[in-house]
Amino acid sequence: MALLEIKDLTLRFGGLCAVNELSLEIEEGSIRSLIGPNGAGKTCVFNCLTGFYKPSGGEMLFQGQSLVNRKPHLITFMGMARTFQNLRLFKEMTVLENVMSGMHCRTKAAFLTTVLRTRGQQREEKQIRDVAEECLEFVGMLDKKHYIAKNLPYGDQRKVEWARALATQPKLLLLDEPAAGLNSDEKARLIQLIRRIRDERNITIFLIEHDMGLVMKVSEKIFVIDYGVKIAEGTAQEVRDNPRVVEAYLGKEEEEETA
């Protein structure tokens, strides 16, 4: 059974159909990409999956359980983490505190244990810190753990966001344009990191990306959507040779002439 199964997912805003009967499957341990021109509805798919948008129709199954009508925090608890297209760090907090947020749903200390600072609570606090530090080390940011997030350069802020998503201990990681705003060096390291996340941490990866070079290199299978409709799926080579994909990205030849 696939780790994530999307069946006929539809999302409408009024008359606009952002996602139209999209179906796809993500197998456990794979790296999959979702591509498409600007405004094709890629981020909408992510927002449906993570509970931020309510789909108008269709079914989404994660490990056999439906995600429809589930709140974002419960979906994260089930083991699906995401990053945001525009960075959404907790800007005024330190890097370590940012990453510690990921452990919230895996811990449980409440009012009384917190005020009494019981042994269990102290152990839990230490565990939160340890996991956060381990995730920071994994992305290579441990030495900057006391920096305030907003003071970091953009590339480092991206890394903090990945570490934060990893700290939720997901089975499936959704990356929304992870390469946006990175230079070519950083992109090369990102490709390595994505592979390491999959190989060393056994986390399935589903990403949205504009950077074709990166997508072609890193993903084993690519889904292409345009106007919310899936127009192709396959390996990098298959997708590149698909005339519908070329058309979606570059337009038809006669259109080019008129333009």
Place this chain on the structure above:
Amino acid sequence: MAETKKKAKLTNPFEGIVETLFRFFENKTYLYLFIGAVVILLVIFPNTSSRFTQEIMTNLFFYIVVCLGLNIIVGYAGLLHLGYAAFFAVGAYTTGILSSVFGMNFWLTIPFSIVAAVIAGLAIGAPTLRLRGDYLAIVTLGFGEITRLTIRNLDITGGAIGLIGIQRPVLFGITLNQISHFYYMFFILAILAIFVSYRLHDSRMGRAWEYIREDEDAAAAMGINVTTSRLYAFIIGSAFGAVAGSFFAAKMTAISPDSFMFIHSVMFLMAVVLGGMGKIPGVVLGCVLVVLIPEVARGIGPYRLLIFGALLLIIMLYRPQGIWPDRPAISSKE
């Protein structure tokens, strides 16, 4: 953003002093020595001062307890609360009714007053905490007024006259009826409130509130239940207010609706905002200013409140984020 930056520049001389003090107290030994000295001074204070000054200091401690409770809601969770006096009233009247009407021992009324505040907090919070920002301010404002008008018109609360004959608490066989007794009682309460506030702040819960305040959606994506976390803050803050209200009732022995007016909610909120929302020393400082400035300025005569108001205005203009500086220990590592 640009506006705050411009104003921050104007504050430099003032900021310099505070930053220097901060550097000094970064040394833990100095900090503990200072805190120890303050505590000793406050403990021996009643022996060396008049009843009047003791009364003011008791009022200050009372403010610290109430405002730290409000700070959990406003400062930690970022929920604007304009009717906090209502929760304080819930505590005071629970103790008042149980004590004067049913003759219950004061100490036994405290759990009841906490339960009453939790129920009131749930009733107000559960349906409204999903809303963002300003709506909650309006709801809490309304709740504050509804509560005051209700206690003014019910028989059991004594109507506009209020309740009289609330029993004095008895502790180790001593009836607490001197101002110095209440001075120490509120002093201990204030220390407890500071302690609980610190513990909450440096915890999983405290961080969750901060994440939500910074970015609600990102917090939800990290697996934090935004509504429940806010509700916790609302209830815990309400319970603080209720406990303070219980002790207030015991100290006054008589309470009336006039003690729980909108202006009280505003004064509590002002102390929190003035000192610095979410910062415990800031809130304490805010309480000191709000309670002590009008008293110290008593000599000035009829213009004292005018001067008080002008002073608040100036502080807010130059330090919109509150007097207490933001997390200097960590930002200095930058």
